Amino acid sequence: MLVRPRYAAGRTDVVTGYSVAERPCKGERAVWFGGNSLGRDLALPKLRAEWESTPDSAVSAVAEWNAAARNRRPVSPGRETLQPSAELWNKYANDIHALREKLATTGHDDHAAWAQAARETSAAFGAWSRRIEPTPGPLADAARELAKSAQLRRYPLCPAVSLPSARGATMILLAATSKSDYAAYALMFRQLAQTARAIHDMHKATDDLRRVRGLASAVRAASKVVEASATAQTLKAQPMSMETLRQQHPEASEEALRSRLLVERSRGGSPLPPVLTKPDTAQLQAAQSRTEETHRQNNPGIEP
Template sequence: MFAKITTGDRMGGLLSYLAGEGRANEHTDPHVVAGDATVMAWHFDEQLTRESALDLAHHLDRPRRNFERSAKSGGVATKTKPHVWQCSLSLRSEEGQLPDEEWQKIAEAFVERMGFGDHEGTKAPTRWVAVRHGLSAGTVDEKTGQLGGRNDHIHIVVNLVREDGTRAVRHNDFIRARDLCRELEKEFGLLPLDPNSYEVARSHARATWEEKRRDERGAGADPRIPWAELDDDQQRILVAEEFASPEEFERAWSARETHAETIVSAGQYQYGEQEQAARRKARGRFEADRKAGRETREWRFLPKAERDALINAAIVAEQPRWAMARTVRACAGASADEAEFVRRMRQHGLVVRPRFARGRTDIVEGYSVAVRPEAGESPIWYGGNTLGRDLALPRLRAEWPSTPQSADAAVAEWSAGKAGSPAVAAGRETQSPDPAMWQDAAARIAELRKQLAHVPLDDHGAWAKVARETAAAFAAWSKATEPTPGPFAAAADTLARSAQTTKPIRPMTALPSVAGTAYLLMAASKGGPAAQMAMLRQLIALGKAVHDMHAATSAAKRATNIEQTIRGQLAAVDARLAAASSPAAGPAASRGHSGHSGPGATPAQPAQRPTTAPGRPWTGPGEPGRPDRGIER
């Protein structure tokens, strides 16, 4: 289930739209499925017209109007913030349609847990309603012209002004709504973000059952019982009918508890944040075209379909936080000190903004970064800690030398970055490393792997350090060789999750640092296919060690993410490097299938993800038959 949140100040306009025909005449049956006590008493299951929608809006908006009227009569000037909070809850298209009774329970649970209820009598309640008006309009595939993605959904509309005039808190509502959707998926048996084959089949079976139940009720016949009232054996029999053979069903049944974290492994992030960033970027480009005379209309007068198309294009093209996190992580891992870190970020298209201590200009306490904006755009800033806890400035400084000279050099570079001036000095970022460093870096990683065999599982600081440096190496390799995010970027994002700790933790075990690997890889030094293959296999072995640590500590999802990334994507890169380094390989073999030089080039066909039988030890590429002994004890 997906949540999309918007806010505004026109309750009547929003309810009129929900009761209307829709942008593409997709609103076929607008009616109320849930709401506060008064809504349920007077409007439940009511077929909404424009008149009844305005009457409903009048009811929902009354606390805000009463509060404003009272403030004005007392001579107090008020400036009301947007008070209309709207959230659409959408199912996956494979889910089919839920009955109104199910949507009512979901809406009531969602509103209460979002904090808009009375919170067990301690707060004045809000006024709200949930409207259902048929499936979404869907999207048209540009290649096939077929309509797809029609989702069953509801719109929850809340007046943020409570009955006593106080305002409901919506802090972090995007994140809270996302997490709540995950909870409700489990409670109501809905498809998760990354469903497996059993869950998809179960959803199809349930949708078919409920559709027949609605048809029977509409024909005046005695309807069958709801799907939720079927016992487990009955549901399992119906789900089995969705599969081509009993063998396929048994495979799906045995793997029904398996999930991958799509948001993490795909390098995406919370949808509301993504849409907001894309909206700003799309509008900035539109205004730039308008100033240049290429466009005469105003953004606010564009048809909604055209605005949405521009925003969706920006969503596809940009994923600011994840992309910036990879860049910052690669720059941090490749830098020998803080000043070099600042220069590298600017070198790779970021603008920096230091946060000085109060009343000082010689002490930097934190930083924010943004992608260098184009003309007409405003920068979208992210703090280091927002990009990743391991990217907070105090944690980065723990890996760099701390001397008066290094501090002065760093402040000078931060100040230059804030002013948009050229770098104060030049450092390693302008130099090409010796190709012989490939062998030395691989040897350091091999030594680290040996020592990992003796690192306790509860030494969280040591394992976070290994994950951080390995993620930085993959991020640096991605920056050097992947025009668009590919296998190296996916590996960096996945391993970076294992580097996050809620507070700084000092490793209990002294381990050799492999941070210099990121410096080598970011410089794109040509070590040849054989050297690159050796390096890749050593990094894969480090990722395998982190995987084993998670598997041994019952962090199954995290271990699965790492395994799928390495086996499903990096294995294909390893195979190409092996082919390119063989004596029989011709000149064309040293290039990626896409024509882009470098090991990170995306293959023409995606590699098939190998499967792992339950209980079977996994071995990384290059080490057939022998598991890494990192933590298997």
């Protein structure tokens, strides 16, 4: 994405708005959209109302805006470059739990509070989609459905009920890497899914059946994706042992089992067939001859 600031008249140190565009292909022009045209809750004054502001942070922010305007790298890469700690995972999962607990006592007529919860939960699902979906899939769909619940015709200055923030979940999901503990992922998703369910129940109580159907199907599909990913990670993380191999392949020799164990531990998974037996020398020589002959036919002039 491309980002450019809108400066106050005659100033380069006061930013009053912004525009974003998808980076165009060669020969094409960028199409810019102001934050307010993307969504009224994405206007810069609306975003700033929820951010901490100090003179030092304002100076740092202007430096980053100027770098973005020139399409340069961030001046001061921050916490998004660090591997999140286990304490941060727990903290932000607890923040979402606190948000869900507060929603349980929030009136259905406090539209601003529910829109805030939907917006922040949508952002977390969107961040999760970027981490594990090569192309937008069920997690992105869940983010899109939740974002619809965040749109209001009118935005009051603040919700009637002050809610805990779930923005930390988005930050940590964007910063997470494959080295992160998958149990932390699972806990975070459970809290996010329960918050989405609370928003679903709010729509159900107010007879908004379109939103009920959309959220129910989207969160259900997202849960299946995360569950499948968790299963794959669990299987990958399980250490392979000789005892496990003996149970899986009781007919195999000790030599064959040791060979398979070395392969699995070195490559993180077995490329061998499920049935493991002691190889026959004659069969191996015949298979090698067939492989070399196939190579010569398919690649004339190239030695196997």
